[in-house]
Amino acid sequence: xxxxxxxxxxxxxxxxxxxxxxxxxxxxxxxxxxxxxxxxxxxxxxxxxxxxxxxxxxxxxxxxxxxxxxxxxxxxxxxxxxxxxxxxxxxxxxxxxxxxxxxxxxx
Amino acid sequence: xxxxxxxxxxxxxxxxxxxxxxxxxxxxxxxxxxxxxxxxxxxxxxxxxxxxxxxxxxxxxxxxxxxxxxxxxxxxxxxxxxxxxxxxxxxxxxxxxxxxxxxxxxxxxxxxxxxxxxxxxxxxxxxxxxxxxxxxxxxxxxxxxxxxxxxxxxxxxxxxxxxxxxxxxxxxxxxxxxxxxxxxxxxxxxxxxxxxxxxxxxxxxxxxxxxxxxxxxxxxxxxxxxxxxxxxxxxxxxxxx
Numbered sequence: 001x002x003x004x005x006x007x008x009x010x011x012x013x014x015x016x017x018x019x020x021x022x023x024x025x026x027x028x029x030x031x032x033x034x035x036x037x038x039x040x041x042x043x044x045x046x047x048x049x050x051x052x053x054x055x056x057x058x059x060x061x062x063x064x065x066x067x068x069x070x071x072x073x074x075x076x077x078x079x080x081x082x083x084x085x086x087x088x089x090x091x092x093x094x095x096x097x098x099x100x101x102x103x104x105x106x107x
Numbered sequence: 108x109x110x111x112x113x114x115x116x117x118x119x120x121x122x123x124x125x126x127x128x129x130x131x132x133x134x135x136x137x138x139x140x141x142x143x144x145x146x147x148x149x150x151x152x153x154x155x156x157x158x159x160x161x162x163x164x165x166x167x168x169x170x171x172x173x174x175x176x177x178x179x180x181x182x183x184x185x186x187x188x189x190x191x192x193x194x195x196x197x198x199x200x201x202x203x204x205x206x207x208x209x210x211x212x213x214x215x216x217x218x219x220x221x222x223x224x225x226x227x228x229x230x231x232x233x234x235x236x237x238x239x240x241x242x243x244x245x246x247x248x249x250x251x252x253x254x255x256x257x258x259x260x261x262x263x264x265x266x267x268x269x270x271x272x273x274x275x276x277x278x279x280x281x282x283x284x285x286x287x288x289x290x291x292x293x294x295x296x297x298x299x300x301x302x303x304x305x306x307x308x309x310x311x312x313x314x315x316x317x318x319x320x321x322x323x324x325x326x327x328x329x330x331x332x333x334x335x336x337x338x339x340x341x342x343x344x345x346x347x348x
Contacts, residue, residue, distance in 0.1 A: 009116060010117065012113060028170045039168035078132055107108075
């Protein structure tokens, strides 16, 4: 595997090996000008540390919050972000695109 | 994601084996689709397996609505390769940037003083003769080849293998003058004008930079440009979307 490219799944494994709780967020759908393509991933540990990205930094904060909830209740969730969405407006998807992000606990 | 799924994914990626992860959005249940088998909770779900097989062909990740509900299909296709001939100063800038850009990079240079692992940490460095190494690596449509040695006895054999392959990009460092001489030599060696025309030379986009890092950026920029143009040609429908 390419060592210089960010290996998000590798980071997930390392965190799990270190006994941490981990959630994984994946971009599953995009409309319009979204910053990161479908399949982009963000790994989050129980302390809120992040590896990877699901946007240009616009929605990561909101995704981390949901990820921590997913770690607690173990349930996967599908999040919608876009200009028509109140919450997304708050967190500011400035590019005007829309994205759907699937968040799940790992392991 | 189950840990067993994660580990199977990582193993496939390390071995450069294409694999597709299909996930049911409603409950997160998964199946991994390989060329020859399906593994996971949804392995007996016909719709999930069919969606995964299609993605294994297309390489496309997407959300699909099926008889089994909403599925997310994620294709893990092995990264494109970049073969860099010449472990020179420009290569030291190009190799890490190419790796960051998602290329699986191999450096070839039979001169061991250049091709030391310490100059290229974490990257495959081969000290074989370029033609032998290239024959073994077999450039395919997912491979870019760049020669940087300036030395005909190293660059030319590599270029000959590259031009007889389906490499999506072939570039060679050298001035217009050097490139003209190269053409004469390669013609002599049986490379046709049409084959020679595939070489990007002088290599790289004309950004006006002079330093090794700047030249590396111009080369990588050109490779990304060529790759994107070819992808757009293959999928005109998506480009319009």
